[in-house]
Amino acid sequence: MIKITEVKEVTPIEVEEMLQTNKEDILLVDVREQEEVDQGIIKEAIHIPLNEIPEAYINFDQNKHYIMVCRSGQRSHNAAAFLQERGINVSNMVGGMLEWEGDIK
Numbered sequence: 001m002i003k004i005t006e007v008k009e010v011t012p013i014e015v016e017e018m019l020q021t022n023k024e025d026i027l028l029v030d031v032r033e034q035e036e037v038d039q040g041i042i043k044e045a046i047h048i049p050l051n052e053i054p055e056a057y058i059n060f061d062q063n064k065h066y067i068m069v070c071r072s073g074q075r076s077h078n079a080a081a082f083l084q085e086r087g088i089n090v091s092n093m094v095g096g097m098l099e100w101e102g103d104i105k
Contacts, residue, residue, distance in 0.1 A: 005081035008091040012100045015067055015093050019044055019102075027061075029053075030069045031079045032097070040097070040104035045069060053079050057086060065089045072096040 005099050017064070028036060028045035038049050046058050050070070058065060068076035068087060073096040080092040093100075 005084065007077060007080040007084050008095045010067060011094055012089045012102070013040075014105050015100075016102045018067075022065075023051050025047055025063075025065055026067060028067050028069055029079070031075050032070050036071060036097075042069065042097075042100060042105050043105040052078055053082060057083055060088050062087070062089070065091065067091050069093045069100075070096045072098050076102060098101075 016026070019028075025045070026058060028042055030041050030045040031050040031053060032045045032047075033049055033061045034047075041047060060083070066080075066083060068083070070076040073092060073094045075085075076096060077092045080090045083090040
């Protein structure tokens, strides 16, 4: 049986509000593949492909709140579950970039 880890979820609208009020404490991490990111990324996000998260997370700041982003919310959920199990303060942006209506670069 597959273990489903419950992770905190935030909507794209909540992420936009958080970026306006709490920008210094939040880090958006886009876990999509490079070709997807090339089509547009949230301007405040950093790009760390999903397969690089297991190596990259050791550099994550325990005092920050990480929000994982992907195309639809599934890969970012997997990344968030992985990070949460390692004590990182993390949320998943439900709906992913398909639901994002804010600025992109």
